Amino acid sequence: QLVETGGDLIQPGGSLRLACAASGFTVSSNHMSWVRQAPGKGLEWVSVIYSGGERYYADFVKGRFVISRDNSKNTLYLQMSSLRTEDTGTYYCARGSGGNPWTGPNWFDPWGQGTLVTVSS
């Protein structure tokens, strides 16, 4: 099970940290990802951290967002900075499966329930 927290109303240019607490499996032994969905829109992949530790980002968040994990808390994080109005949406975390520690996941399952981030003045 995955439970996201941290979503909030934030002004443009601000920062926010999302958390995704996992139960039933170990975050550090799995690929983990963030996917977002703007209101009424489709799914958009944001970032992934491989079980082996490599991190990748979508171009539209590169340099602004950082994915990380805390093994002691079995929790995934997304540190978001320089937020823009277009970053508004529901952010889901998901476990990645398939692949290997160096090539990343091939599919995402399960997903958390999501947390809403609203960037507005």
Added chain:
Amino acid sequence: DIQMTQSPSSLSASVGDRVTITCRASQSIGSYLNWYQQKPGKAPKLLIYAASNLQSGVPSRFSGSGSGADFTLTISSLQPEDFATYYCQQSYITLYTFGQGTKLEIK
């Protein structure tokens, strides 16, 4: 980036109908294609992985096929709980991309 294009964008069908949704990639992606179902206000749910493998617990009326750049999701006999939005997703490259979604509505 690899672009994923689904068709149709929306579809009206009746309970018991056979429905097919198509997903086309902008380049060959082998079998690195997954399908998800999303109901309003809920998280996406994995249905099919690696183009044709049924995720555990998913009813057998769902099936996936294809390879290369063209893929299909078929629901053999629509049930009331199948009305939702469906997304394809490629995992051929790490810059994962989703299709724009196909909204399946009750006729």
